[in-house]
Amino acid sequence: MTAAAPSDLAEQRRALAGTTLADLFARDPRRFDRLSLAWDGWLVDLSKERLGADTLPLLIAHADAAGLPGWIRALFAGEKVNQSERKPALHTALRQTGDSPLVVEGRNIIPDIRAAQSRMRTVAAQIRGGLRVGAAGRPIRAVVNLGIGGSDLGAFLVCSALARPPRARGSTGPQTQGVDVSFVANVDPEHLTRALAPHDPATTLFVIASKSFTTQETLANAASAKTWLLAALGKGVDVSSHFIAITGNAPAARAFGVASADILPIWSWVSGRHSLWSPVGLPIALKIGWEGYEKLLAGAASVDAHFRETPLERNLPVLLGLTGWWNGAHLRHAERVVIPYSQALFRLPAYLQQLVLESHGKRVARDGSARAEPASPALWGDVGSNAQHAFFQWLHQGPREAPVEFIVPIDASHPVADHQTLLVANALAQAQALLVGRSPDAIRAELTAQGMAGLDLEAAVAARVCPGNRASTMLLMPELSAYRLGQLLALYEHRTFVEAVLYGINPFDEFGVEYGKTLTGPIVAALSDGSALPADTDSSTLGLVAHVRTQTKLTGR
Ligand code: F6P
Numbered sequence: 001m002t003a004a005a006p007s008d009l010a011e012q013r014r015a016l017a018g019t020t021l022a023d024l025f026a027r028d029p030r031r032f033d034r035l036s037l038a039w040d041g042w043l044v045d046l047s048k049e050r051l052g053a054d055t056l057p058l059l060i061a062h063a064d065a066a067g068l069p070g071w072i073r074a075l076f077a078g079e080k081v082n083q084s085e086r087k088p089a090l091h092t093a094l095r096q097t098g099d100s101p102l103v104v105e106g107r108n109i110i111p112d113i114r115a116a117q118s119r120m121r122t123v124a125a126q127i128r129g130g131l132r133v134g135a136a137g138r139p140i141r142a143v144v145n146l147g148i149g150g151s152d153l154g155a156f157l158v159c160s161a162l163a164r165p166p167r168a169r170g171s172t173g174p175q176t177q178g179v180d181v182s183f184v185a186n187v188d189p190e191h192l193t194r195a196l197a198p199h200d201p202a203t204t205l206f207v208i209a210s211k212s213f214t215t216q217e218t219l220a221n222a223a224s225a226k227t228w229l230l231a232a233l234g235k236g237v238d239v240s241s242h243f244i245a246i247t248g249n250a251p252a253a254r255a256f257g258v259a260s261a262d263i264l265p266i267w268s269w270v271s272g273r274h275s276l277w278s279p280v281g282l283p284i285a286l287k288i289g290w291e292g293y294e295k296l297l298a299g300a301a302s303v304d305a306h307f308r309e310t311p312l313e314r315n316l317p318v319l320l321g322l323t324g325w326w327n328g329a330h331l332r333h334a335e336r337v338v339i340p341y342s343q344a345l346f347r348l349p350a351y352l353q354q355l356v357l358e359s360h361g362k363r364v365a366r367d368g369s370a371r372a373e374p375a376s377p378a379l380w381g382d383v384g385s386n387a388q389h390a391f392f393q394w395l396h397q398g399p400r401e402a403p404v405e406f407i408v409p410i411d412a413s414h415p416v417a418d419h420q421t422l423l424v425a426n427a428l429a430q431a432q433a434l435l436v437g438r439s440p441d442a443i444r445a446e447l448t449a450q451g452m453a454g455l456d457l458e459a460a461v462a463a464r465v466c467p468g469n470r471a472s473t474m475l476l477m478p479e480l481s482a483y484r485l486g487q488l489l490a491l492y493e494h495r496t497f498v499e500a501v502l503y504g505i506n507p508f509d510e511f512g513v514e515y516g517k518t519l520t521g522p523i524v525a526a527l528s529d530g531s532a533l534p535a536d537t538d539s540s541t542l543g544l545v546a547h548v549r550t551q552t553k554l555t556g557r
Contacts, residue, residue: 008058013330016052020469021435024052039316040302042487045474048435049323049403050331059322060312063502068312071501076308078104078269082508083366089508090267091274091493092304095297095486104269116265116279123244123264124285124293127179127205135229135237136202141180144195145283146221147209148185150272151246153354154489155209155280156183157347158296159287162482181287187217192224201232205242208258209280211266213249216520222256246279271508273355274493292482299486307494317491321498323473327403328377329503337395338381340407341427342480348407349381352492359496359507366506376503381405385426396433396466404472406431407488409480427474437468527552 025031025047035047035056046056074081078088093102094113101108126132130139145155159181184195196204206225210218222243229239244262245253253263264279276284277297285293307317327333340348360376382390384406395404408427412420443464447457475491477484500507525531526545533542 009062009326009330012052012055012058016050016055019052021048021050021471022469024050028053037314037316037319039306040487041478042316043474043476044316044320045476046319046323048431048472048474049327050471051323051326055326056313056319056322059326060318063312063318063322063498066502068318068498068501071497072308075497076304078102078109082271082506084368084506084509084511087508088269089271089274090269091271091277092300094270094277095301095304095490097298097301109267109269112265112267119264120279120282120285120293121290123262123282124290127286128289132205132241134202134205134242135233135239138202140205140242141203142199143179143181143205143207143283143286144199144225145181145183145207145209146185146218146225147183147207147246147280148215148217149354149358150275151209151211151215151218151280152183152185153273153347153351154276155283156185157345157351158276158281158284158482158485159183160347161342161344161480161485162284162288162292162296163344179286181283183283184221185217187220189224192221196225196228201229201242204229205244207244207246207282208253208256209246209282211248211270211272211275211280213245213247213252213256216517219256226257244282246282271510273358276489288482295482296486299483299488300490301486302483303487303490303494307490317494318498320473320491321495321502324376324495325499325502327471328499329373333377333401333403335378335380335402337402337404338379338407339384339387339404339427339430340381341384341423342407342409343383343386344413344480345407346383348383349379351489352381353379355492356496358510358513359500360503360505361512362503362505362507365504371503371505373503376499377402384408384430385423388426388430392430395470396437401470404431404434404470405475406472407475407477409477409484411479413480431472431474433466433468434470434472435468437466437470438464440465 028034032045032047035049035051036043036045071081075089076092078090078093080086080088082089088104090102090104090109093109096102096110096113099110099114102110123132127140127143130141132140134140145152147155180199182195184191206222208218208222213219226239226243229242230237233239240257240259240262243256243258244264245256245258246264246266247253248266248268250260250263250265254260264282266275266278266280270278277300281293281296284296303317307315312318324336327336338349338352340346356376356379363371365371381387395402406427408424410424440461443461444457447460452460475488477488497507522531522533523541523545526533527548530549533545
């Protein structure tokens, strides 16, 4: 495979500049066949992306020259792909099938993973079976996960996506919901208050999920959860049976009062945004059962094998990553929009925002040098078809193009009349509308036929034109099951890694989040007891703090 000089890609961009997507389809009647890929029941269609006949081959040659195959091997082999922190990134090991050893710092980590998974399984079975009791001796029936970022987003997404609907009114069948699992991330007291309102302290357990066990929001929520328990169960009561901790900082969890037997590990070689496959996934096992959780892992493992073994030109995460990088680094799109056509996936955009933006939001290259290339696009989105009635106006007629990713489970988990057909049809139609658009001539003809003429007609035409020629990718998945969701998330994890390799950045650190946290402490003190802020504090922050102090009950005034 001959290396593609960067100039080739720049030349490709210039060549495509004046070409519309419609032109590309007109030139190649087999475009859909050439640019869509079927794998394991999935169909991924890239034909509505701005890819010329030679673009993908050039991108693949570039990726090959950039050493992508080596990076993929390094990721799975446990090499220190997280250079700035000198650590491997082995989220894939958490869903590895089979026990072939994987050594990190001289230690085979697979037995540790198996041991943790066996404890997760036991804990989940105990709680789902009503065998775990609280301080009052009553079985735990509700679990509240206290965690934020990667210690919340993945598990919350999967639980909300795979939760089965509550038992139908009047039906006598078995309770199908398992344990009531909810998630509290925000330090906003409203979040904890609303989550606890329906629960009885005697039968409520908290999972404190925090890799560092230093995250302010999570620790504040954990402390208030303990206060809530003690207020109801009695000041001196040992409430440790109401806590499980998932952390890489066991001493801090013990100091908080969690029993050692109730502390499950997160390892340093798993980043938060890749941690739902670790014991951070315990709420998932509680919600859908261990078998369901195993199917999630198996789905992800199937994509790992595909990513690891498939040549670049037929490798789904690679092709999605190359297209994403092409859109960001070469076509300079500032954003990408993700639209899951599945109400159950309403948490997916938020999850992907952390996965992609905490991975790609980097201003320096892997070696620390300043980055020359444009940054990876911002990512946003919401569920379809709701989003059609919210921001699709902007997507169709807005001033600039934002490539869209449609994620569509074809079969419904709970069919109702022809709703699923309508849903899938809407997704396909929106992608078609973005591609084709509506021309002034077509609109003029239509409005003329309705008797419009003159300036009114022209104004009406102008207001209705949709330029089209707007790119999108369609990901069709057979259905939304634990296995398929595992595949979807692993697909996005690996494409995010591919893009990071091409951007030349380290996707596994997140130093940028720390500074804001350090500035919070002095402001908390200033708001709480009027402590002075550092002398170099800007006048805006000083003014805002002064205003809050005069306006609020925060200060206990
Ligand atoms: O502040 C960002 C972050 O560090 C994320 O990377 C992480 O997922 C989240 O906070 C929570 O961190 P922890 O699991 O250590 O509480």
